[in-house]
Structures are given as structure tokens and as C-alpha cells.
Amino acid sequence: MGSDLKKYNTVIIGGGASGLMCACRLAYNRMTGIAVLERNTKPGKKLLMTGNGRCNVTNDELDISLYNTDDPSVLASVMDKYPVSDTKEFFGQVLGVSLISKGELVYPRTLKGITVLEQMIRYLGSHDVDMITDFHVTKIADGFVINDSIMTDNVVIAGGGASYPKTGSDGSSYKLISSFVSSSDIIPAYPSLVQLNVRETDIRKISGERINSRVTLVIDREEVASETGEMLFTDYGVSGICIMQLSGILNRYRMKGIKTASVVVDMFPDMTPEKLSAEVERRGGKLNGLLLSDIADVVLSRKGDVISNLKSFVLTITGTRDLDSAQVTGGGIKLSSLTEGLMIKSHPGLYVTGEAVNVDGPCGGYNLQWAWSSALSCADDISGRSR
Ligand SMILES: Cc1cc2nc3c(=O)[nH]c(=O)nc-3n(C[C@H](O)[C@H](O)[C@H](O)COP(=O)(O)OP(=O)(O)OC[C@H]3O[C@@H](n4cnc5c(N)ncnc54)[C@H](O)[C@@H]3O)c2cc1C
Structure with missing residues (x-):
């Protein structure tokens, strides 16, 4: 040979x-x-x-x-x-x-x-x-x-x-x-650098919509990282560069063992709650002109205070997409x-x-x-x- x-x-x-x-x-x-x-x-x-x-x-x-x-x-x-x-x-x-x-x-x-x-x-x-x-x-x-x-x-x-x-x-x-x-x-x-699956099903109605936001990763009730940028709603959860960046961090925590994880989306990172509240009031409690109307419908249909939901829209993470969809291993x-x-x-x-x-x-x-x-x-x- x-x-x-x-x-x-x-x-x-x-x-x-x-x-x-x-x-x-x-x-x-x-x-x-x-x-x-x-x-x-x-x-x-x-x-x-x-x-x-x-x-x-x-x-x-x-x-x-x-x-x-x-x-x-x-x-x-x-x-x-x-x-x-x-x-x-x-x-x-x-x-x-x-x-x-x-x-x-x-x-x-x-x-x-x-x-x-x-x-x-x-x-x-x-x-x-x-x-x-x-x-x-x-x-x-x-x-x-x-x-x-x-x-x-x-x-x-x-x-x-x-x-x-x-x-x-x-x-x-x-x-x-x-x-x-x-x-x-x-x-x-x-x-690593992968989309996130979430529990909440209301966002399926806005699959395909994007929003500029500040997204904070919360693990076991502690804020561990934040990213600002365009987030994409999908059938399974959320995507976009800011989500990908957070996913790598999440995965490393998961390997150490965690109980709960969520992303908290601030849909108006450039506005204080007071300023946002004044804007919403000026529109008679409606969100027209502030948000895409289908995203607004989802936010308004959630329980609780509208301003809190706009500033802290919670999505509970159930996992990440698999290696087939990950940008990096x-x-x-x-x-x-x-x-x-x-x-x-x-x-x-x-x-x-x-x-x-x-x-x-x-x-x-x-x-x-x-x-x-x-x-x-x-x-x-x-x-x-x-x-
Ligand atoms: C959608 C997407 C977008 C990305 N965008 C960016 C970006 O903009 N900037 C950035 O920095 N990174 C980006 N990345 C990550 C980047 O592409 C990878 O980290 C990089 O390509 C890794 O280079 P590599 O040479 O190690 O592996 P690869 O580029 O994956 O190359 C490995 C090669 O080896 C070959 N191969 C594998 N096994 C065998 C075998 N047994 N025999 C013969 N050949 C084999 C494969 O066919 C492949 O061609 C992106 C990744 C994806 C998936």
C-alpha cells in the first residue's frame, strides 16, 4: 500500500x-x-x-x-x-x-x-x-x-x-x-449564536414582525446581560442579532445549571416610563403611531399595566433552537x-x-x-x- x-x-x-x-x-x-x-x-x-x-x-x-x-x-x-x-x-x-x-x-x-x-x-x-x-x-x-x-x-x-x-x-x-x-x-x-424558543404563544400572531428594542436576559431572577437592536418575532420565539448575542451567554449559564430564564423586552428603550406614559395618554390610551398595530394588539391583550408591558414585555425562554440553526458552535x-x-x-x-x-x-x-x-x-x- x-x-x-x-x-x-x-x-x-x-x-x-x-x-x-x-x-x-x-x-x-x-x-x-x-x-x-x-x-x-x-x-x-x-x-x-x-x-x-x-x-x-x-x-x-x-x-x-x-x-x-x-x-x-x-x-x-x-x-x-x-x-x-x-x-x-x-x-x-x-x-x-x-x-x-x-x-x-x-x-x-x-x-x-x-x-x-x-x-x-x-x-x-x-x-x-x-x-x-x-x-x-x-x-x-x-x-x-x-x-x-x-x-x-x-x-x-x-x-x-x-x-x-x-x-x-x-x-x-x-x-x-x-x-x-x-x-x-x-x-x-x-x-451558540442561536434563536430562542419561548413559552408565550401570543407572539405567534406577530411572527415575522421586527422591533427595535433593548432586550435583557434574566436568569434565576437576575439580569445578566442586555443587548439593543432589532428583534424578530417568530413562530417559535424570538430571533435577531441581539437575541443571538444573548443566546451564547444563556447557553453557558445553562451548562452550569439554572432554574429559570427569560428575556425582558423594552420596546421603547429611548423613552422613560413617564415620557412613554405621556405619549400613550396623548393618544387616548391607544398605541397607534407608536407600534405596528398587530404588535400593539398583543401588548394590549396582556394582563397588567400597558406601560409596564411596553417597557418590560416578558418572554419565558424554554430553550434554544438546535445546531441546525445556530450561526456558531x-x-x-x-x-x-x-x-x-x-x-x-x-x-x-x-x-x-x-x-x-x-x-x-x-x-x-x-x-x-x-x-x-x-x-x-x-x-x-x-x-x-x-x-
Ligand atoms: C449563516 C451564518 C452567517 C455567519 N456570518 C458570519 C459573519 O458575518 N462574520 C463572522 O465572523 N462569522 C460568521 N459566521 C460564522 C463563520 O462562518 C464560522 O465561524 C467560520 O466559517 C468557521 O470557519 P471554519 O473554517 O472553522 O469552518 P467552515 O467555514 O465551516 O469550514 C469547514 C469546511 O470543512 C469541510 N469539511 C468538514 N468536515 C470535512 C471532512 N471530514 N472532510 C473534508 N471536508 C470537511 C466543510 O465542508 C467546510 O467547507 C456565520 C455563520 C453562519 C452559519
């Missing part, structure tokens, strides 16, 4: 954000014998979905403390060494992707994720990196031998997490990793099991990057930035070890 094996220096499993970036950096470092193995017919399926197709590449005001991980100090080392500014420079100077900022959010100038993907693929094509698609990695044997057909000195598991499995990242990263580490090195995957291989170069400490030459690692952040470019930074760190580590 041995002589039939195709040989590479580095094989990257997964042609998503982190796998492609890792390959680009290896090529930039003049490494040869690089292959990307992607199970789909084309790479970058999830990348094209990001930011509603616009691809929120990173965040100019990135705050490292907002990431969730088991090892904040390794995370800080990686992010300090490969910060937003360096990533933007690599995109601009090396990959030729022109970026623009909208507030703190950074996008390709074209506002299309396809520009990011095309430029990466072009770069790989012009640097002799093999892009092997329709290749589903199911086995990494010691050595490293992949699917009994490829032999390589280094392996990068960049197969993503387990959210939006239809994009190809269906949790197979964890299966591949688990043959090399013990189960205590992997935190089981859970949905929490959990994965513990960062504490990896070096700063993202190599599994106990297995020289075996690396894990991107969402497969136990690092997840809020909306706003944080998760792609982790994919880029972890990939850059990994590629430089491989390059350094190979010289």
Missing part, C-alpha cells in the same frame, strides 16, 4: 474560512506540497453565507474578552500575535481583497463574500496548492495517512464546527480529533490541549483551527477573525517546524 500513497508536506482538511486561510499563508511562506481536502464539490460554502452574503470579515473594535474559551491566555497570545490589523493587511496586500469598514464591521469593498473566496482560491491556484474537492476525510491513521490514500507530515483539521451542517461542517472534525485525544479534551458541541477541542501554534500538544504535526476549537465569539466578525488568526498561527508554526 505504502508506495501507492500520494505524499504531501501538509494536508488541510476543510476548505472553509480557516482551511483556505491556512493554505494561503503556507503558500505565502513558500511552503510546497500543500493540499486542501474539501468534502463538498466547491470550497467555502459557509463563507458565502456569512453576513447575509456580505461576509463580515472582522471587527475594527475587536474585544478579546468577549470570546468564550477554556483558555483565555492562549487565545490572547494567538490574537495578540495575529491581530485584526495584520489580517486586514494580509487580505489587502497578499490576497488583493479590498476591505471597507461600516462602523466597526469590516467587509469586502464589493459587499460580497464571493470576492473573499475567489481571491483566496486564485491565490492558491497560482501557488500550486492542490484543491481536492468531493473528498470526505473519514480516517486519519498514525503516520499521518488519510483515508488510506494520502500520506502527509502535517495535518490541519479545519473541518469547522457542527452548526449549519448542510454547509459541510457537520461535526466530523470532532470525530477525527477524538481518535487522537481523550474525551476530556473535547467539550461537546452546543449551539460552542465547544470543540479545548484550546488548553493545543499550543499557541494550534498543534495538539500530544501529537506533533497534528493541528486544529477555526470553529472546531473551543473558541466562539459574538456576532460582528469575531468568529471569522478567529478562523483567520488561528489559521495564520497554525501555518506559521508548520512553516517554522518544517525549516
